[in-house]
Amino acid sequence: MExxxxxxxxxAEGLDHRxxxxxxRASLVALAVPLITRAxxxxxxxxxxxxxxxxxxxxxxxxxxxxxxxxxxxxxxALGGHGSRAFTECLAGWADGPVRVVALTQYAPGELxxxxxxxxxxxxxxxxxxxxxxxxxxxxxxxxxxxxxAPRRHADxxxxxxxxxxxxxxxxxxxxxxxxxxxxxxxxxxxxxxxxRELDRTVxxxxxxxxxxxxxxxxAPTSDPAGDTTAETARDTAGDTAGDTDRRCxxxxxxxxxxxxxxVVVPGAAGTDGAALPGTPGVDQDTVLGHVGHFCHAVSVxxxxxxxxxxxxxxxxxxx
Amino acid sequence: xxxxxxxGQEDVRRAPGSRSHALLLAPLDQLHAGAAEWVxxxxxxxxxxxxxxxxxxDQRPDRHWIVGPWGAPGxxxxxxxxxxxxxxxxxxxxxxxxxTEGLFRMQLDELEQAFDEGWSTVAMTQxxxxxxxxxxxxxxxxAGQERGYDLMGSRWPVNTLCQLSLGEERDTAIWxxxxxxxxxxxxxxxxxxxxxxxxxxxGELDAHVAREFGAAVHGALRAAWRFPDRPHLDxxxxxxxxxxLACAQIMMLAARSTARHQRVVLHRVPALVRELLTxxxxxxxxxxxxxxxxxxx
Numbered sequence: 001m002e003x004x005x006x007x008x009x010x011x012a013e014g015l016d017h018r019x020x021x022x023x024x025r026a027s028l029v030a031l032a033v034p035l036i037t038r039a040x041x042x043x044x045x046x047x048x049x050x051x052x053x054x055x056x057x058x059x060x061x062x063x064x065x066x067x068x069x070x071x072x073x074x075x076x077x078a079l080g081g082h083g084s085r086a087f088t089e090c091l092a093g094w095a096d097g098p099v100r101v102v103a104l105t106q107y108a109p110g111e112l113x114x115x116x117x118x119x120x121x122x123x124x125x126x127x128x129x130x131x132x133x134x135x136x137x138x139x140x141x142x143x144x145x146x147x148x149x150a151p152r153r154h155a156d157x158x159x160x161x162x163x164x165x166x167x168x169x170x171x172x173x174x175x176x177x178x179x180x181x182x183x184x185x186x187x188x189x190x191x192x193x194x195x196x197r198e199l200d201r202t203v204x205x206x207x208x209x210x211x212x213x214x215x216x217x218x219x220a221p222t223s224d225p226a227g228d229t230t231a232e233t234a235r236d237t238a239g240d241t242a243g244d245t246d247r248r249c250x251x252x253x254x255x256x257x258x259x260x261x262x263x264v265v266v267p268g269a270a271g272t273d274g275a276a277l278p279g280t281p282g283v284d285q286d287t288v289l290g291h292v293g294h295f296c297h298a299v300s301v302x303x304x305x306x307x308x309x310x311x312x313x314x315x316x317x318x319x320x
Numbered sequence: 321x322x323x324x325x326x327x328g329q330e331d332v333r334r335a336p337g338s339r340s341h342a343l344l345l346a347p348l349d350q351l352h353a354g355a356a357e358w359v360x361x362x363x364x365x366x367x368x369x370x371x372x373x374x375x376x377x378d379q380r381p382d383r384h385w386i387v388g389p390w391g392a393p394g395x396x397x398x399x400x401x402x403x404x405x406x407x408x409x410x411x412x413x414x415x416x417x418x419x420t421e422g423l424f425r426m427q428l429d430e431l432e433q434a435f436d437e438g439w440s441t442v443a444m445t446q447x448x449x450x451x452x453x454x455x456x457x458x459x460x461x462x463a464g465q466e467r468g469y470d471l472m473g474s475r476w477p478v479n480t481l482c483q484l485s486l487g488e489e490r491d492t493a494i495w496x497x498x499x500x501x502x503x504x505x506x507x508x509x510x511x512x513x514x515x516x517x518x519x520x521x522x523g524e525l526d527a528h529v530a531r532e533f534g535a536a537v538h539g540a541l542r543a544a545w546r547f548p549d550r551p552h553l554d555x556x557x558x559x560x561x562x563x564x565l566a567c568a569q570i571m572m573l574a575a576r577s578t579a580r581h582q583r584v585v586l587h588r589v590p591a592l593v594r595e596l597l598t599x600x601x602x603x604x605x606x607x608x609x610x611x612x613x614x615x616x617x
Contacts, residue, residue: 175528179509182526182562200592208565211527291565294599 016126019143021133023284028130029057030290032104035128036062036071038297039102046071047094050106050130076108088120095123107131107143167191168253172264175214182207185253185262192255193316202314205296206253206262209310212288213249213264216308258319264310325354328522329506336365337441337477341469343501345484345494345532346508348448352385354506355445358481359386359404360393362443367479368434369404370427372412373447381406403439405430409449420461424468431476441477444469448485453493466500491531498532499539512536518587522559525567534570541574544582551582554609558588568593568600576603585609 022028028050036046036058048058048071055073062071074090095101107129120127131143167188170181185206186199194202250265285301289310292299298313325346334340344354362369371386381387384406387395398404407415416422427444434442453459469480484497486508498505503514510523510533519540525533544553557563575584586597587609594608 175526178526178528179524197592204562204564204592204596207526211564211566214527288565291599294595
């Protein structure tokens with residue numbers, strides 16, 4: 001699943017159509033909160049069309065963040081099935097104004113049409129279609145068909161918005177290297193003008209991308225000793241991130257104009273969407289990225305043919 | 321050469337005779353350097369040092385690394401004079417009969433002898449033991465032995481340093497050791513100590529140390545539960561210089577599984593750590609103290 005952010009939405013003039021896969025309700029909420037928060041901060045309208053339980057959790061989560069008065073939660077029945085005529089008309093109605101609309105919709109069993117109507121292409125609309133990994137096969141097939149033309153991940157992690165200068169190039173063999181890389185990233189961020197809380201948040205976000213890279217490098221969880229539930233849970237969550245010495249994550253940090261863009265490239269880690277991280281049963285990559293999104297401007301995952309890149313983008317207040 | 325393990329650890333590396341009982345956890349090379357510095361400091365402070373460890377194939381204590389060129393400052397002279405006494409583990413097992421009670425009696429005898437000889441303070445340290453710690457019975461035996469050190473420290477001016485080799489010991493041994501020693505421990509990036517009724521965490525808590533940190537949190541909660549009047553765990557986070565999602569999750573998971581009526585009270589929490597814990601999800605059993613602290617960059 002790609003973590004779609006409001007920053008990504010800015011890239012498109014008209015319709016920006018994305019597909020995301022999620023593992024469970026919590027991961028969908030974790031995905032949506034930073035996305036909605038940023039969209040609202042940027043003055044965009046937000047429409048969330050999801051099942052009632054997800055809407056309730058989102059409502060609660062967002063109440064702490066931004067208040068929910070500026071978000072609309074229409075019933076899924078009001079929208080109709082994805083690709084249906086009602087679906088197209090609803091979206092066209094919402095996006096009929098000067099303000100960009102971010103619509104998060106959830107694929108569900110029911111009426112499934114022939115994809116998003118081309119008539120929406122000129123509208124100021126970011127349409128994010130979410131589909132459960134374990135959805136009904138017909139739903140999943142429709143989702144895959146609808147989004148094949150709009151790849152869920154960018155092929156190139158460098159979208160042109162990141163400043164070009166490489167301020168730091170280093171690598172990680174395992175979690176033992178995290179502290180050292182953290183210090184290098186901090187130095188690069190300071191040189192780029194990050195200070196105080198912004199600096200700490202940026203270092204944390206890049207660190208998490210590196211930590212995720214280390215986890216993806218590792219193949220299997222370590223053995224667990226017998227013990228009580230608390231102990232086992234904590235042990236499981238910790239995970240063993242000692243790296244394979246033959247494989248490394250490559251870290252590139254670019255800075256400029258109060259911006260920092262960090263790419264953590266993990267060889268051979270592509271195609272592990274939604275999978276539990278090694279040593280961390282129940283914790284998947286998307287949940288982690290959802291958390292990281294709170295601490296930077298944007299975080300995203302980009303798959304190449306033989307690698308996965310985790311990209312963190314941060315900005316100083318002056319650069320926003 | 322000073323060991324980086326002890327940098328900024330003055331509250332844990334106490335003066336000779338301070339009755340401390342700490343764990344030093346590090347990869348073997350760093351562990352040796354850290355233990356050597358600790359022993360050197362005790363020797364310089366006038367303590368009798370009782371060192372228990374593993375001999376090389378030559379079985380000669382005078383060739384053990386602690387008295388060699390990379391060992392404790394003044395170690396060779398102290399060994400020759402009797403200020404530093406070495407006992408290898410097979411001999412320890414033979415003398416104590418391989419039981420916790422036997423070990424405790426043997427150590428009491430050693431202490432009495434040291435004080436009879438006129439030493440005013442004693443330091444005891446033991447190398448990593450490679451105990452398999454595969455079942456609850458052995459873990460309980462281990463905990464009983466460690467309580468023995470606490471008891472000795474409560475009666476006499478004794479400092480104890482337990483050494484644990486990261487990367488050589490089994491996960492189970494590290495888990496149990498960290499849990500038992502949560503009150504006072506020094507690891508490669510972080511440390512913990514107990515003071516003023518609070519568990520103080522110091523340093524950088526990240527994914528690399530998450531497993532050992534989780535063990536210590538578990539031990540701290542378990543120990544707090546022994547006080548029925550106030551079974552809460554008070555944690556001071558003001559000296560944390562970095563915390564990541566892995567450790568935040570560890571802490572909140574542990575707090576989520578606390579016993580009924582038990583709370584985790586977080587004091588002097590840096591703003592970003594507070595935000596991180598909130599993002600991870602605060603269970604009802606967690607509350608914050610009122611003192612503010614800024615996490616400076």
